[in-house]
Amino acid sequence: MSQPTQEEEIVANRALRDAGTGAAEPESAGLSQGQIVRKRFFGHTGALIGLAVFALIFIMAFTSVGFAGIPGWWKYNHLDVSPLVNDGAPTAGLLPPAWGEHPFGQDRIGRDLFAMTMRGAQQSITIMVLIGAIAGILGAVIGGLAGYFRGWVEAVLMRITDVIIIVPVLLLAAVVAQIAGRRDEGSWFSGFANSNGILVLGVFLGLVSWVGLARLVRGEFLTLREREFVDAARISGASNARIIFKHILPNAVGVLIVNVTLTMSAAILLETALSYLGVGVKSPDTSLGLLISQNQEAFATRPWLFWFPGLFIVLICLSINFIGDGLRDAFDPRQKKFNAKKAKDTGGHPVEASPITAFDGTKDD
Template structure:
């Protein structure tokens, strides 16, 4: 009998490693419910945990420090209070020696506390992000799922509606809505509500026009999954369309859905920042991270802290949301398997050492 070539040995070792990884993964998740498997995978994702911790800290700081929803915060200043300049407006915090000070992020030229303004801006960004992500994710999943599963006239109507909305310039539409939402004149109840809740109105409206890209992606995923064998088996067994969609197809498409919802949420923060930077979003006396960057861009050379802290929070929020989305994608995707190299190598070595013994016993 001819000896196996080096390439054949490598292929055999690779197959053993993949089998070991699959076996180890099945052993780890055996006996666990779907929710327990999702939690185990998510909390095993280092990047997602770091992103979750960073976002949790930012969220708590933003909504507890300066107060929200009529509840006062623990910080002594708000975003409109003016006080005498301390340390010529420079930040009073330091790493060594560790100190917080009266104005840890510094003050602007007229004495407003930058920490309070940054926290208020983070509130605005998080509010817009959550509204747009929730609304766009729900509408996009429903439209894309129905179009991809039912096909025919349902797909034709929904996709033509998507084509109509997708050609609307989003930035221009957001600028118009931002201007309307920030009007201070008296009028209808909608105008009065918008004057006091401009960011909420902006987030809701943009959520209903930001779902088109997600709907196309979900439709493509449903078109692929509806032809799979497990869907045919569910149809033959008499499962209803609702059960097939929510129990069989959607769990397999949730990875695409979650990743794109998180990307939409990050884009929502940047969109709100861009609008405020251009003077078309949040307006004084209220503030936002984009408005702070716009107001202090000329002071970058002389008072750089006025630019650094709002910009840093924009970056941290976007990165943390993307990391969380990546972890959720890996946790919810039933096709995702975590490859454990150490276990696979040990199993391969064990198999390679026991194989000659088994061959020898057969020969004897």
């Protein structure tokens, strides 16, 4: 492998130096921040594949069996019982291509597995979105305030975080499920939980899933608050709110997005574990985790009852992770791609140094 010439080293060093000062590439010149984010995201192959897979699952789940009283296009729902076709085996096939009456098969009593899987995907996606939204907001706010203000604010918020961390989530979920199941007491919480179980579960898990994200955001804020661009913003008279939202948060958004997406994908696995233990979504409703729990004994004789819900759990988790990776690369101002050959052809300009790096505090307008 040949060593780079002195001219190539000079060009590379010049490009890296320009990238560190936030010099914009000609292709990005004149583009707004939103345009640059879209350009980066749609240039990420894995993120586009993940987005396509998740969009397909989302559309199928919420249109096939209906949602919130709106009927779907599939002729069965997760409660309908019909005579067994082909002894309950899947009627879909690849060679020759076929869909059939029950493409995913049926359980022992004749319920359509496709309808149950789509209903389970609805529930799992709803829980995932609730947990991601609540945990993301709480984690960003609490971690950001603790990392920026330090002192007694950090001490109080971090001690609250420590208390929540040491309490087992499964134990709390079991207690909440027990309270929600006491119909004879007639409390408002029991009545609301029995009619909105999926909402209660999602909100509860979101309220206890933000602690890890808060600690990561706090660490990121502790590092960024000491940077030169933050000092320049303070000297120019910027308020604390402007420094946090205009200068620090855009530089921490990569950590925030990646960990929110990881939390969302972990939420499905957590819901699966809770349903497996009997404290999550309960019959007659269903979820992907509950389907796996109910059909684990049929794995040897009717494996399709286990594999289809498991496949959708894996696809949803992977697609969310790929989308998060693409969003991280699109939003993070420190993400740059350098190509020495192209830098040489363009006179030393970096290949991709986005104008998003203007969030350096040197100009507080």
